[in-house]
Amino acid sequence: MTRHEAVRQAVSVAHQARREISPTSTPQEKADQLETLMLEGHTVQVMPPWLADVTREPPPGLPTGRFLMGDDPRLPAMPDRPALYDFYTCRVALNQTGIQHMLQSAALAQDKGLSDNVVLACILHDISVTNLVRTDHGYWAAQLIEPYVDAEVTEAVRYRQALRYFAEPDYDYDYPAFYREVFGEDYKPAEYLEAARDFARTQPWYDTAMQVVVNDFYAFDANVRIELNRFEGVMKTAFRNPIEGLGFDASASAHMWRTLIWPNNFL
Numbered sequence: 001m002t003r004h005e006a007v008r009q010a011v012s013v014a015h016q017a018r019r020e021i022s023p024t025s026t027p028q029e030k031a032d033q034l035e036t037l038m039l040e041g042h043t044v045q046v047m048p049p050w051l052a053d054v055t056r057e058p059p060p061g062l063p064t065g066r067f068l069m070g071d072d073p074r075l076p077a078m079p080d081r082p083a084l085y086d087f088y089t090c091r092v093a094l095n096q097t098g099i100q101h102m103l104q105s106a107a108l109a110q111d112k113g114l115s116d117n118v119v120l121a122c123i124l125h126d127i128s129v130t131n132l133v134r135t136d137h138g139y140w141a142a143q144l145i146e147p148y149v150d151a152e153v154t155e156a157v158r159y160r161q162a163l164r165y166f167a168e169p170d171y172d173y174d175y176p177a178f179y180r181e182v183f184g185e186d187y188k189p190a191e192y193l194e195a196a197r198d199f200a201r202t203q204p205w206y207d208t209a210m211q212v213v214v215n216d217f218y219a220f221d222a223n224v225r226i227e228l229n230r231f232e233g234v235m236k237t238a239f240r241n242p243i244e245g246l247g248f249d250a251s252a253s254a255h256m257w258r259t260l261i262w263p264n265n266f267l
């Protein structure tokens with residue numbers, strides 16, 4: 001579908017919504033009706049953030065008419081001062097496909113004898129896709145981890161997203177066949193991604209970023225299972241867990257960690 005066709009489709013859904021959604025419906029009913037129309041009208045698959053959409057049913061025990069604030073009983077309880085490892089056991093592991101993808105990527109890097117920073121970057125590289133925001137996930141993940149890791153790790157996670165879109169013969173890396181399949185043959189990465197690739201190539205951490213790209217590329221095997229505890233040590237040494245717990249140390253990304261703890265808070 002071209003961009004023009006996608007816009008035309010969105011406008012048509014909006015018109016249809018105006019005609020078909022009853023003004024007497026409750027806000028929740030209107031939201032449900034609109035979502036149904038949008039799904040029917042789309043030929044492109046849309047992926048909502050999964051963690052904040054545990055179920056449409058309210059958490060048990062919540063009085064009628066109240067919105068959730070605080071611990072969500074549908075999610076595993078987290079310790080008061082959570083470390084990175086706790087986020088992986090209590091949140092990331094809820095998405096087994098996602099966590100296995102990252103752990104497989106880290107295991108490949110470790111088996112090649114690559115540094116702890118490369119291994120850590122592999123463990124973290126898709127944490128935004130699994131738990132926060134899909135769009136521009138490399139940038140979100142980098143911002144999340146920046147106060148706690150070496151700059152090499154932050155930039156590898158940030159720029160891997162852009163670097164994945166471009167073949168790099170020096171690393172024997174081709175544009176992924178998977179992208180061709182899911183984005184279409186005519187998909188062209190946005191200009192900002194190309195600019196990010198050009199910038200990354202000039203930086204001292206470029207090799208680290210490309211190691212994450214290369215090991216990311218091969219880390220899709222449904223028959224392999226890697227245990228999280230293999231990386232417990234790296235997650236405690238290469239990642240600087242704050243004594244107050246992630247989310248409570250007033251760092252620049254503390255609010256993002258709190259969002260992972262309480263993803264379904266009303267505000």
Ligand SMILES: [Fe+2]
Nearest residue numbers: 101125126216
């Ligand atoms: Fe990945």
